[in-house]
Amino acid sequence: MKKVTIKDIAKEANVSTATVSYILNNVPKQTITDETRCRVLTAAERLNYVPNLAARSLVKRKTGLIGILINRAANEPWWRQLRYADMVNQLEQLLTERGYHVVLSSIEAEKPKVGIIAERKLDGVFLIDVKEEHFYSISFHFPAGVPLVVVDSLVEDSLFYKVIHDYELALQTAQSWNVGHACYYVIEPYYNEPYVQAIKDAIGVEDSQLYVMEDEAQLTEFISRQPAGSKGIIFNEFIGTLAAKYADPADLTIVCTSGCPEMVPARAKRVSAIENKSQISFELMIQLLKLDGELPIDKYIKVK
Amino acid sequence: MKKVTIKDIAKEANVSTATVSYILNNVPKQTITDETRCRVLTAAERLNYVPNLAARSLVKRKTGLIGILINRAANEPWWRQLRYADMVNQLEQLLTERGYHVVLSSIEAEKPKVGIIAERKLDGVFLIDVKEEHFYSISFHFPAGVPLVVVDSLVEDSLFYKVIHDYELALQTAQSWNVGHACYYVIEPYYNEPYVQAIKDAIGVEDSQLYVMEDEAQLTEFISRQPAGSKGIIFNEFIGTLAAKYADPADLTIVCTSGCPEMVPARAKRVSAIENKSQISFELMIQLLKLDGELPIDKYIKVK
DNA sequence: GTGAAAGCGCTAACAA
DNA sequence: TTGTTAGCGCTTTCAC
Numbered sequence: 300m301k302k303v304t305i306k307d308i309a310k311e312a313n314v315s316t317a318t319v320s321y322i323l324n325n326v327p328k329q330t331i332t333d334e335t336r337c338r339v340l341t342a343a344e345r346l347n348y349v350p351n352l353a354a355r356s357l358v359k360r361k362t363g364l365i366g367i368l369i370n371r372a373a374n375e376p377w378w379r380q381l382r383y384a385d386m387v388n389q390l391e392q393l394l395t396e397r398g399y400h401v402v403l404s405s406i407e408a409e410k411p412k413v414g415i416i417a418e419r420k421l422d423g424v425f426l427i428d429v430k431e432e433h434f435y436s437i438s439f440h441f442p443a444g445v446p447l448v449v450v451d452s453l454v455e456d457s458l459f460y461k462v463i464h465d466y467e468l469a470l471q472t473a474q475s476w477n478v479g480h481a482c483y484y485v486i487e488p489y490y491n492e493p494y495v496q497a498i499k500d501a502i503g504v505e506d507s508q509l510y511v512m513e514d515e516a517q518l519t520e521f522i523s524r525q526p527a528g529s530k531g532i533i534f535n536e537f538i539g540t541l542a543a544k545y546a547d548p549a550d551l552t553i554v555c556t557s558g559c560p561e562m563v564p565a566r567a568k569r570v571s572a573i574e575n576k577s578q579i580s581f582e583l584m585i586q587l588l589k590l591d592g593e594l595p596i597d598k599y600i601k602v603k
Numbered sequence: 604m605k606k607v608t609i610k611d612i613a614k615e616a617n618v619s620t621a622t623v624s625y626i627l628n629n630v631p632k633q634t635i636t637d638e639t640r641c642r643v644l645t646a647a648e649r650l651n652y653v654p655n656l657a658a659r660s661l662v663k664r665k666t667g668l669i670g671i672l673i674n675r676a677a678n679e680p681w682w683r684q685l686r687y688a689d690m691v692n693q694l695e696q697l698l699t700e701r702g703y704h705v706v707l708s709s710i711e712a713e714k715p716k717v718g719i720i721a722e723r724k725l726d727g728v729f730l731i732d733v734k735e736e737h738f739y740s741i742s743f744h745f746p747a748g749v750p751l752v753v754v755d756s757l758v759e760d761s762l763f764y765k766v767i768h769d770y771e772l773a774l775q776t777a778q779s780w781n782v783g784h785a786c787y788y789v790i791e792p793y794y795n796e797p798y799v800q801a802i803k804d805a806i807g808v809e810d811s812q813l814y815v816m817e818d819e820a821q822l823t824e825f826i827s828r829q830p831a832g833s834k835g836i837i838f839n840e841f842i843g844t845l846a847a848k849y850a851d852p853a854d855l856t857i858v859c860t861s862g863c864p865e866m867v868p869a870r871a872k873r874v875s876a877i878e879n880k881s882q883i884s885f886e887l888m889i890q891l892l893k894l895d896g897e898l899p900i901d902k903y904i905k906v907k
Numbered sequence: 908g909t910g911a912a913a914g915c916g917c918t919a920a921c922a923a
Numbered sequence: 924t925t926g927t928t929a930g931c932g933c934t935t936t937c938a939c
Contacts, residue, residue, distance in 0.1 A: 302746070304932055315910040320934055330908060347744070349721040353660045354932035357915045362657060367707075371696075377689075377863040384688035385681075391707055392675075400719060403671075403695055403707040415704060417653040440651070442606070515865075537866075540844065544869060559681040561819075562841075565848060608916055619926045624918060634924060658916035661931045 303346045311342040319343075323350070356420065364402050365394050365584070366416060366424040370490045371405040376514065378537035382487070383427055385558030386450075389577035390425060397585065408490050417442050423584050426459075428452055430490045434459070446587030448580055452491040460587065462580045462600045464556060466498050466534075469572035473532045473552045476568055480530040484509045485518065485542060487535040487556065498534070512538050519545050534572075536563050543567060607650045615646040623647075627654070660724065668706050669698050669888070670720060670728040674794045675709040680818065682841035686791070687731055689862030690754075693881035694729060701889065712794050721746050727888050730763075732756055734794045738763070750891030752884055756795040764891065766884045766904050768860060770802050770838075773876035777836045777856045780872055784834040788813045789822065789846060791839040791860065802838075816842050823849050838876075840867050847871060 305319040312319070314335060321329040322339045356362040367390060369383055391401045399422070404415055411433050416424055423446040429437070434454045441447075441458070449459045474482070484502050488511050489495050495511060502509060510521040512535070522531070522545045531551045533539045539553035540562065548564035555563065555571045563569045579600060609623040616623070618639060625633040626643045660666040671694060673687055695705045703726070708719055715737050720728055727750040733741070738758045745751075745762070753763045778786070788806050792815050793799050799815060806813060814825040816839070826835070826849045835855045837843045843857035844866065852868035859867065859875045867873045883904060 302932095305934095306932080316933080317910055317912090317935075318908085321909090324934080326935090332908065335908080349718065351661075351724065351932050352722045353657045353666060353724060354915090355934075356657045357655075357661060357917090357932080358934045360915075371692075377865050380692055381685055381688050381863070384685050384691075387688075387691075387707070388675075388684055388709070392709055395708060400723060401707050402668075403691070403705050404699060405692070405696055414653065418656045419704060420655065420657060540866070559685070561681050562844070606916095610916080620917080621919080621927075622925055625925090628918085630919090636924065639925080655916050658931090659918075661916080661933090662918045664931075 302351075303348045304351070305348070307346055308339060308342045308348055311346060312338045314339060323348075360420075362420045362422055363399055364419055364421050365399045366402045366404060366419070366421040367391070367427070368404050368406050368413065368415070368424060369427040370408050370411065370429050372408040372490075378512075378535070378541065379488075381537055382535065382557050386427075386577050386580075389558070390581055393577065393581040394584075411437065413437055413440070416445065421445065423588050424448070425450060425580060425584070426452070428489050428491055429454075431493050446584055448584050448587070450576075450580060451489055451494060453493040453497060454491075460583055460600070462576065462583065463494065464572045464576055466554075466572065467501050469554045469570050470501055470532075472570045473554055473568075476552055476570075477530040477532065481526055481528065482508065482530050482532055483522070483525045485512055485521070485531065485533045485538060486510075487512055487538055515541055518542065522546050536560065536569070539563050539567065539569075606655075607652045608655070609652070611650055612643060612646045612652055615650060616642045618643060627652075664724075666724045666726055667703055668723055668725050669703045670706045670708060670723070670725040671695070671731070672708050672710050672717060672719070672728060673731040674712050674715065674733050676712040676794075682816075682839070682845065683792075685841055686839065686861050690731070690881050690884075693862070694885055697881065697885040698888075715741065717741055717744070720749065725749065727892055728752070729754060729884060729888070730756070732793050732795055732798075733758075735797050750888055752888050752891070754880075754884060755793055755798060757797040757801060758795075764887060764904070766880065766887065767798065768876045768880055770858075770876065771805050773858045773874050774805055774836075776874045777858055777872075780856055780874075781834040781836065785830055785832065786812065786834050786836055787826070787829045789816055789825070789835065789837045789842060790814075791816055791842055819845055822846065826850050840864065840873070843867050843871065843873075 305316045308319045309316045319339055322331055322336050352363060367387055394401050402419060406412060425448050427450045429452045431454055434456050438456055438458050447459050449461045451463055484504060486498050512518060518541060522542065531542060531546055533542045533551055534554045534556055536553050536555045536557055536559050542551060543564040548567040551567040553563045553567050553569045555569055556573055558573060560569050560571050609620045612623045613620045623643055626635055626640050671691055698705050706723060710716060729752050731754045733756045735758055738760050742760055742762050751763050753765045755767055788808060790802050816822060822845060826846065835846060835850055837846045837855055838858045838860055840857055840859045840861055840863050846855060847868040852871040855871040857867045857871050857873045859873055860877055862877060864873050864875050
């Protein structure tokens, strides 16, 4: 089973490779006799031809590859590892439907290497949860014109399009369900500090009432310090399930940011913060891809 | 910021493209003057050169791309979606360390398209949870010589290397903890029926004591039908957390197959079934990759 | 309507 | 030690 090329097809069908290419790609402006088209198509079929996308990329200058790059440190706890699983699934599914192939790459939180973008000539990239201070080096070594959608990261750089969830709205909703109660908050950590800070600011309570999740032991302690009868507003459903081990689920409101609202404990309340974050990110990417350049679009998009 | 090629470097350093290539790739058998090497290297640096892997792939006939293809149906429940998240993370991390890039693709459970393997000329592929009946068509349209590691799927085809977890051992352990008790079992579904069947056979209890997870409602019902005081042995930690909503966690033993043992409810027992499944799969792949052909290795590998 | 030929960026014989 | 050159498989002018 050796590799079949258009040359083989050309020979088989007694045409030139150009003609084969025209036909296989349905080139719009090329008129082809039904007869030759048919001959070529059946030849291709018979020979079991599969195009070589690397070769195609080389000449078309489009690879059809989209990257999903996620910031990750070594030894992350399970709730952190799983955090973007849903988003990756969704994006991958949507992109695949659209005919793109997805390159998945974790990048080290400490020293993010994004060489893959240039090396693989990715057509577009999702960058997830990136430290603020790394954006400079990223944008510096960056092939201009590659659509770059930054997720869950705040950064002052007009090069990037950013998608974040509407934590303010989610917060309002959650709070509206708990009026008149003492509340404590648990939020999820991001490598992007400004984002964490923005969420903190939006919440605007004292440090004693807010915990940025780090590990289960600290969480336990934090919760145990809260006055009896307090209500908890927890960001992220994985963290929520942990909190539910130490607080009455009925006292909790979980803000779902990982796309798994079904997993929150039965008696806890939940508000979904990302209804369609993947969808939005995807659509933004498609827009950028098709415009093939700058877009007169808000650089910040808040989901839902 | 236009794209720099070895030709640019060659010009800049007053050498031929061949020389540049030699130097940039540290070609073993080529001796190069320190002086030219230095000139070329600095030129490359100055110009901010990034190799084009597509071009390289074309001539080397190796793409450096490894595929992770996961069988997925539309609208899977959350516990199913997350099931391979950890494995994907792990594999990706290991492969990235080794200098490979990872292409992630979900394939439809109903009509799996694996064209990506041939089109992208993937150097190796992990195929996860594939229906038995699809293997024929897969192996038929398959570029010979591509290492193919099949995970969580039983199939009688010597073309593939298979990795499954050692459910028998896990089972023994779990059972040894519950001797003298009435036990019921909940196992996770796989698209690969023979695998499900094999697990069922290993358990060997009546249908009334075994449930293949489908949805939460049925799970509830199943559990409620069990005699009071029964112990439950649940495969998969996500399913385990669901079960814990309807049974006393203390009565449960969770067989962790998704790499997140930390998430099982505090009072439940747990046995890890996959200690190092990703690691094993990865190493197998590396072996195959380096042998560049057949390997006198067991086609079935049971993890742990 | 079809084909010849020039590349895309890179590697690897083979010469020099 | 370095350069020349022939491709890898494909697309795309531009002639015919």
